[in-house]
Amino acid sequence: MADWAKVTVEWTTSMGVRHPSHVSWTPAKRSPAEPTPRNTALAHAEASYREAARAAAEFAVASTAVRMIAAEAHGTRQRARALRRHWIPRLTQELAAMELSLEQSEHEDSIRRRWATGARVRRLR
Template sequence: MSAHARRVPTGRAGRLRLRRSLGTARRGADLLEHKLRLLLDRERAERRAAEEAYRVWRDRLAEADVWLVRGVLLGGERALAEAVLADRAFVDVEWDALMDVRHPATVAWTAPVRSPAEPTPSNTALAHAESSYLAAVPAAAEHAARTAAARLLSAEAERTAQRVRALRRHWIPQLENELSAVELALEEAEHEEAVRRRWAATHGAG
């Protein structure tokens, strides 16, 4: 808000009002900066967790692919089709909030269960491939959740940083300038009043 868009208060009441507004703006900027630090710290932690989950996901997937090729070479595609689980994995994401920013917090997953009627992998390679693929699933879910959390926190951090910049670079300097102008005007008025009083006292005595 520019000085031309609002009426600048004057006098002692105006000075008090400006001091209060300036104090509120400074406290607001301090609180927003504290919020920004918390958001950035959590965002960095989430990005590190996402990178680690991605590494695990990539390694387990690559390992599984190697075992899968070996298993198919040993038992053929029919052996692969027979070893596929009918059950599915389930992923549950729990959400949390930091400074009113909701984001994925923890990931829980339920592995598929092979029923007694289902055939087991016909060779060791396919069994290893199955284990590696199952290990890749929670890592992939963890990577997705952590990446989403980092993105949400980053967006709020950017909005908070914009508000801090608006306060520090525009609103607070404007209030400081207005307060200085009001205080200068009060000093000049008080000086003029003192001169008038001296003049009146001198000429009254005369």
């Protein structure tokens, strides 16, 4: 029986996305018991099929990597859009309300301090 072709896919991480990066290819080997092709056309076809299988493995790795990174980029664009349209305006409004509340509280505290010092000055006279 012949040894099957072996494909090993190596993975890497780019832009925070784990994806296939490289393919190692070992072509199938004919066992000594198998007959050789009867004519040159079959020998050329065998070589062409080997090359096509190698190219298919490389294409699968490249296209999968592109799809995975494109999907992550799409998701990132959606999250950024949600931040720009919803979260940032809402948080900006809440920040303005908190700053106004803090300013009002500081103003009230300063008035209380003035009243307290005014009452103390009156008591001392």
